[in-house]
Amino acid sequence: MYCPYCHTDNSRVMESRTSEDGTTIRRRRECVNEACQRRFTTYERVEQRPLMVIKKDAKREEFSYDKLYRGVMKACEKRPISTEQVERVVEGIAQRLRIDFEQEVPSSIIGELVMDALRELDGVAYVRFASVYREFRDVETLAKEVLSLLTETSDKGSA
Numbered sequence: 001m002y003c004p005y006c007h008t009d010n011s012r013v014m015e016s017r018t019s020e021d022g023t024t025i026r027r028r029r030e031c032v033n034e035a036c037q038r039r040f041t042t043y044e045r046v047e048q049r050p051l052m053v054i055k056k057d058a059k060r061e062e063f064s065y066d067k068l069y070r071g072v073m074k075a076c077e078k079r080p081i082s083t084e085q086v087e088r089v090v091e092g093i094a095q096r097l098r099i100d101f102e103q104e105v106p107s108s109i110i111g112e113l114v115m116d117a118l119r120e121l122d123g124v125a126y127v128r129f130a131s132v133y134r135e136f137r138d139v140e141t142l143a144k145e146v147l148s149l150l151t152e153t154s155d156k157g158s159a
């Protein structure tokens with residue numbers, strides 16, 4: 001497996017872990033190039049029929065794990081959130097979609113799942129994602145969302 005950083009075409013498997021439902025094997029790898037030695041993750045899955053995402057305009061698009069990953073990663077940019085945490089969020093959502101939806105899933109469901117997960121993880125990442133996803137029409141809607149989040153956070157803190 002080639003290194004995504006320096007493109008050396010060999011890497012060493014450090015650790016392999018099978019997901020709870022047994023459908024995925026996650027491997028931590030390390031680049032064998034001594035000047036690089038960076039670590040990255042690969043996933044091995046059973047090939048399944050593609051899950052189609054129904055978009056708002058009713059067009060279908062094949063579900064993309066990478067696209068979901070990039071979306072979550074973008075929301076988490078410059079936040080104290082590790083790559084591992086992002087992977088866990090995305091893996092959890094992908095797993096849930098595979099179980100609950102066999103062939104088609106509305107994009108709105110995926111958006112809601114991401115928002116739920118980010119809400120738990122990081123307030124800023126959540127608001128970022130929600131502001132793009134929900135296309136907040138005005139500052140007022142956004143402010144309301146932020147306010148409800150702050151209230152929740154302080155509730156959590158006092159409990």
Ligand SMILES: [Zn+2]
Pocket residue numbers: 003004005006007008031032033036037038
């Ligand atoms: Zn490398």
